[in-house]
Amino acid sequence: LREEPSCSRAQRQLWQLAELLLPRAQIGSFNQALMELGSLVCVPRNPDCHQCPVRELCPTEQQGLQDVIPVSLNKPLVQAIREAAVIVQHDSRVLLRRCSDQERWAGLWDFPRFEIRHRRGRALQRELQENVFQLTGLQISAPRRLHIMKHSVTRYRITLTCYGSKLDSACDPQQGLAESVEWVQIPDLEDYPLSATGRKMCRRLLLQ
Known part of the structure; x- marks a missing residue:
């Protein structure tokens, strides 16, 4: 077997082979012996082939493939990402945005959320304000930091910093509002299909 053992095709092959090898009698003893062989002798790394009772029947031993089989799964590299989510409030309403089809939470609603580069100071403040305006x-x-959440999505390890802010006093809440954005009364947030982190932020708002 030259494939990673946990993949579906390899699993089918292994089950077919197991059915061919299974004896008609003393099946329990046979299975127990195989499990002990796999845990004590035929281990994935550095198998003790010289002590193996079925060494003469083993094609892996005969072909010298112990260092090749089983094939290791190449795990994708974990990528760390820093993101910000901003709860923008105006009177008793907050700003929600529907995620586009190209985004991670496609079709769901979330607070304005985006990747960030800066960590502190005026540069971070400008970055937050500019990204909220673009979305x-x-x-x-000026946003204020509320709390930090950490979570994983596939190969991404995300540190999400949540901020609170208010609509600029000189800004009309409807003028220039993007099509995918709505002002929502805080008690009505539970009626929206939110992202996982959006739901957590929503619960915090409802408890205030």
Whole structure:
């Protein structure tokens, strides 16, 4: 077997082979012996072939493939990402945005969310305000940090910093508002299909 053992095609091959090898009698003893052989002798790394009782029947031993089989699964590299989500509030409403088809939470609603480069100071403040404007069409006041959440999505390890802000006092809440954005009363947030992190942020808002 020259494939990674846990993949579906390899699993089918292994089950077919197991059915061919299974004896008609003393099946339990046979299975127990195979499990002990696999745990004590025929281990994935550095198998003890010289002590193997079925060494003469083993094509892997005969062909010298112990260092090749089983094939290791090449795990994708984990990528760390830093993101920000901003809760923009105006009176008793907050700003929600529907994620586009190209985004991670496609079709779901979320607070304005994006990757960030800066970590602190005026540069971070400008980055937050500019990204919110690009996503929503609205200007906001200087955001304040609320809390941090960490989670994983496939090969991404995401550190999400949540911020709170208000609509800029000189800004009309409807003028320039992007099509995918809505002002939502805080009690009505539970009626929207939110992203996983959006739901957690929503719960915090409802508890305030």
